[in-house]
Amino acid sequence: SIRGCLANTEPDHGTNLTRVGEEFYRNPQFRRNVQARLEGNEWVLKGQKSAWISGGSIATHAFISGGVDPSEGLKGGSFFFCPLDLDGVTCGKPLEKVGQRDLNQGEIYLDDVRIPENYLLVDVDALIPTQAVFGAYAYSNMGSLATGLARAAFEEALEYAKIRVQGGKPIIEHASIKQRLFRMFSKIETSRAISRLAMQATSNFYDTELMTIPLIEYGAISKVTCTRAAYEVADEAVQILGSNGLAREYITEKLFRDARATLIEDGMNEMQ
Ligand SMILES: Cc1cc2nc3c(=O)[nH]c(=O)nc-3n(C[C@H](O)[C@H](O)[C@H](O)COP(=O)(O)OP(=O)(O)OC[C@H]3O[C@@H](n4cnc5c(N)ncnc54)[C@H](O)[C@@H]3O)c2cc1C
Secondary structure, three states: OOOEEEEOOOOOOOHHHHOOOOHHHHOOOOOOOOEEEEEOOEEEEEEEEEEEEEOOOOOOEEEEEEEOOHHHHHHOEEEEEEEOOOOOEEEOOOOOOOOOOOOOEEEEEEEEEEEEHHHEEEOHHHHHHHHHHHHHHHHHHHHHHHHHHHHHHHHHHHHHHHHOEEOOEEHHHOHHHHHHHHHHHHHHHHHHHHHHHHHHHHHOOOOOOOOOOOHHHHHHHHHHHHHHHHHHHHHHHHHHOHHHHHOOOOOHHHHHHHHHHHOOOOOOHHHO
């Protein structure tokens, strides 16, 4: 079976790779950790991707970035198609992390890995626009994922509030619990509306007549708004379950940990 991964983040370059408008991005002193050189009709890849590549230790193929023109600094990069069973490829062991533990992550090491010349998929000139578009796709999907996560946390809290009795009645009958559930619900519905707009923009991307809102901006709005909402809703769900919210026996603690990761995953929220 084939399993892909997007290998962009490097040990020295996380957010850096997204700051395409800043001066340092074009400064030759900033060198990508993976470099590619053309030898005859083959690209030779050398360097390391960070431990945060989703699927990095189990993927069969990578869409991987590397520097091809160091005189342009980080801007002088391209994306390649790279099978991961080639000589010189080593994948790291799965990373242990606080949330989204079921999403595998690991490094990819490249030691003079040779790929055909036509495995270059995005050249230097196309790098920035291509990155913006697949970033927007990733953001839109993150918005949807976060909305689903928030809804799951809300449902857990709602069900618990119906059965947990304190003060002589189910806690859902206390006005403050109802208000807290309502605030969670309104955040989810706001997320749902925004994430749908962003997903609509991604599906209309190739049809200029249907494309009524800017994909990149709405993708970023969706990612930031929905992941923040998911984190807040999951946090409140833990709180409504009381100490049980922290127990492994209930899924709320997992949803909370997973939500925390979404604020960083696919780009730091505060850097959008
Ligand atoms: C669950 C998960 C899945 C991921 N999957 C992938 C994947 O599949 N492929 C992939 O390539 N990467 C992946 N990543 C990596 C992710 O894209 C990076 O972690 C993210 O871009 C941030 O980079 P960093 O961790 O190096 O943080 P850094 O960039 O080092 O940021 C550290 C801190 O510095 C701040 N900062 C950074 N630059 C600036 C600046 N210019 N001005 C002000 N403040 C700044 C940030 O806001 C942050 O608070 C994943 C990450 C996670 C958590």
